[in-house]
Amino acid sequence: MRLLEIKDLVKTYARPGGGEHRVLDVREFTLEAGAQQALRGESGTGKTTFLHLIAGILAPDSGSIRLDGRDVATLGEARRDRLRAEAIGYIFQTFNLLQGHTALENVELGMAFGRGVDRAHAESLLKRVGLGDKLGHFPRQLSTGQQQRVAVARALANRPKLVLADEPTGNLDRRHARESLELIREVCRESGAALLLVSHDERVLAAFEHMQDFAAMNQALSGSAT
Amino acid sequence: MIFNLIYRSLRQHALSTVVTAASIALAAGLLLTVWVVKTQSQSVFAATNSGFDAVLGARGSKLQLVLNAIFHLESSPGNIDAKDFEMIRRHPAVKAAIPIAVGDNFRGWRIAGTVEQLFNDIEYAPGKRYALAAGGRNFKIGEPEAVVGSYAAKQLGWTVGSTFRPYHGLAFNPDGEQHEEVYTVVGVLAPTNSPVDRVIWIPLEGVQTMSGHNPLAKTELSAVLIQLRAPTAGLMLNNQINASGGKLTFAYPIGSIVAELFNKISWVDKVLTLVAWLVASVAAGSVLVSIYNSMSARARDIAILRALGARRRTVFGAVVGEAAVIGLLGSVAGFAVFAGLAAFVASMIQAQTGVVLEPLQWNPVFWWGPVTFVGLAVLGGLVPALKAYRVPVAETIAPVS
Numbered sequence: 001m002r003l004l005e006i007k008d009l010v011k012t013y014a015r016p017g018g019g020e021h022r023v024l025d026v027r028e029f030t031l032e033a034g035a036q037q038a039l040r041g042e043s044g045t046g047k048t049t050f051l052h053l054i055a056g057i058l059a060p061d062s063g064s065i066r067l068d069g070r071d072v073a074t075l076g077e078a079r080r081d082r083l084r085a086e087a088i089g090y091i092f093q094t095f096n097l098l099q100g101h102t103a104l105e106n107v108e109l110g111m112a113f114g115r116g117v118d119r120a121h122a123e124s125l126l127k128r129v130g131l132g133d134k135l136g137h138f139p140r141q142l143s144t145g146q147q148q149r150v151a152v153a154r155a156l157a158n159r160p161k162l163v164l165a166d167e168p169t170g171n172l173d174r175r176h177a178r179e180s181l182e183l184i185r186e187v188c189r190e191s192g193a194a195l196l197l198v199s200h201d202e203r204v205l206a207a208f209e210h211m212q213d214f215a216a217m218n219q220a221l222s223g224s225a226t
Numbered sequence: 227m228i229f230n231l232i233y234r235s236l237r238q239h240a241l242s243t244v245v246t247a248a249s250i251a252l253a254a255g256l257l258l259t260v261w262v263v264k265t266q267s268q269s270v271f272a273a274t275n276s277g278f279d280a281v282l283g284a285r286g287s288k289l290q291l292v293l294n295a296i297f298h299l300e301s302s303p304g305n306i307d308a309k310d311f312e313m314i315r316r317h318p319a320v321k322a323a324i325p326i327a328v329g330d331n332f333r334g335w336r337i338a339g340t341v342e343q344l345f346n347d348i349e350y351a352p353g354k355r356y357a358l359a360a361g362g363r364n365f366k367i368g369e370p371e372a373v374v375g376s377y378a379a380k381q382l383g384w385t386v387g388s389t390f391r392p393y394h395g396l397a398f399n400p401d402g403e404q405h406e407e408v409y410t411v412v413g414v415l416a417p418t419n420s421p422v423d424r425v426i427w428i429p430l431e432g433v434q435t436m437s438g439h440n441p442l443a444k445t446e447l448s449a450v451l452i453q454l455r456a457p458t459a460g461l462m463l464n465n466q467i468n469a470s471g472g473k474l475t476f477a478y479p480i481g482s483i484v485a486e487l488f489n490k491i492s493w494v495d496k497v498l499t500l501v502a503w504l505v506a507s508v509a510a511g512s513v514l515v516s517i518y519n520s521m522s523a524r525a526r527d528i529a530i531l532r533a534l535g536a537r538r539r540t541v542f543g544a545v546v547g548e549a550a551v552i553g554l555l556g557s558v559a560g561f562a563v564f565a566g567l568a569a570f571v572a573s574m575i576q577a578q579t580g581v582v583l584e585p586l587q588w589n590p591v592f593w594w595g596p597v598t599f600v601g602l603a604v605l606g607g608l609v610p611a612l613k614a615y616r617v618p619v620a621e622t623i624a625p626v627s
Contacts, residue, residue, distance in 0.1 A: 049620075052620045055533070057533060057619050057620050057623075058620050077538070078537050078539075081532070081536065081538075082537075084533070084534075084535045085534065085536075092623065096530045096533070097530075098527050098530060098531075099527075100235070100237065105234065108230075109534055112230070113531075113534055113536045113540065114535055117227070154534075158535075
């Protein structure tokens with residue numbers, strides 16, 4: 001069953017000196033429910049913008065983003081926020097944990113704006129990623145790898161249909177990167193969530209059966225700026 | 227969820243929360259104190275009449291007459307003759323007339339001469355008569371005896387059997403003339419929470435004939451405290467005595483005359499209230515500055531919350547709610563500041579006038595004060611909340627590749 005279907009997606013930014021700069025132009029992209037897909041992309045190829053558009057953080061200039069039957073591109077901001085809270089998990093390169101919140105509270109935030117906080121679920125997720133004894137720890141009290149695992153647990157907290165991972169191992173050493181990637185893939189598989197991961201790390205990309213080159217997908221890179 | 231966000235943000239910014247709430251507490255405490263002391267002192271002073279309806283004294287200011295005869299402050303506008311006292315005492319409209327004479331003190335505590343009837347027959351408040359502490363009795367006419375107000379006795383450390391020699395004059399001068407007469411305390415009055423508590427009472431002729439006083443004035447009185455048979459009689463006597471242009475002043479009604487005093491010094495209230503509101507405005511500004519200054523550091527957190535699905539109005543509400551909670555905490559702490567400050571002011575007023583305020587008695591400012599401060603804090607939180615509302619999520623959360 002198709003979970004994500006993107007067509008003719010265009011995003012431009014205003015240039016500081018005037019005019020516009022087209023950063024994204026993706027003609028077509030699809031992702032099946034429960035699938036795991038990697039996108040190869042170097043810095044500056046627009047892959048973060050692509051994920052932001054799918055997550056509804058940004059609105060496209062044109063095109064459609066059908067996620068689980070709804071066109072994200074046509075939704076107002078509040079409804080995109082709602083959709084993101086209920087159906088999407090996001091793992092950032094820099095983890096983006098809230099420093100004033102404990103590990104458990106950070107995971108609870110992942111479900112707070114959707115269906116509501118389920119503490120037992122949050123605790124079980126942290127136990128699943130091996131942090132059952134760190135529930136009350138603040139991010140500064142955790143190692144980088146542990147912070148990454150909190151971020152993974154948070155991304156799964158709202159029982160998402162789609163997990164977006166933006167260079168999730170970029171801040172980890174090789175061993176932790178491998179472990180983290182395995183963990184992300186496992187928990188997504190266990191929860192039935194599809195995974196769309198972007199990275200420029202060939203070792204990460206090599207772990208995926210399905211991988212596409214984002215630079216080739218993004219027509220804006222080969223076209224001219226408008 | 228908003229409450230969780232508010233709680234955790236306050237926890238994360240605990241120091242600035244405490245400092246900002248403390249500034250609001252000071253402002254709230256000041257405003258509550260000014261307001262309560264202002265309103266309560268007006269009502270309590272206006273209601274203080276020691277059980278009398280009017281005061282008769284020498285020609286002069288009614289306010290001075292009331293302050294001297296009822297509040298035992300100020301000097302007397304002059305003396306009146308014994309025949310004037312007899313005239314008013316025998317007037318059919320007068321229920322009771324109590325003469326008083328002043329002119330001496332003991333270490334600044336006023337000595338007033340009066341008659342036994344004051345403590346035997348007069349109700350100083352409806353249904354309340356003067357009572358003497360155990361072991362005491364009323365003074366006897368012609369004897370060098372004294373009945374002492376409770377507050378004065380406590381401050382002087384006097385009990386029944388204590389003796390003293392009066393000083394001449396209403397103001398205490400350690401180098402001034404001390405009379406030869408030795409008075410003995412025979413009774414200590416139970417507290418009345420009125421100016422009577424600050425006075426040393428001796429027989430009328432004791433003051434009139436004290437050594438060193440003018441022998442020609444030995445029948446003169448400072449004032450006559452009057453109870454009327456009916457309020458209408460007060461208006462009648464007011465017209466008769468004051469309009470006649472004679473040598474007497476009839477101060478009636480006492481409450482209205484005291485209210486005049488508050489009208490005259492209303493500018494003090496206004497200045498104090500203005501200061502309190504200025505402090506309140508500064509406190510609201512401190513909420514704005516405190517939260518606004520932290521917004522740059524918080525922008526990333528807000529962007530993360532938005533990326534997790536928080537709506538703009540949620541983060542806006544969280545910041546406004548945080549400001550409201552700071553205002554609420556400050557207001558609650560403000561009551562503690564108020565309790566301390568008002569107790570101090572009330573003790574000062576009691577020490578100076580004998581009038582006892584009860585600052586903790588219900589006053590409408592107890593609800594509208596905190597509500598106003600929470601409102602001001604919310605106003606202060608609107609600007610940073612707007613900044614939170616406008617945080618660009620994509621740019622803030624991660625550099626766009």
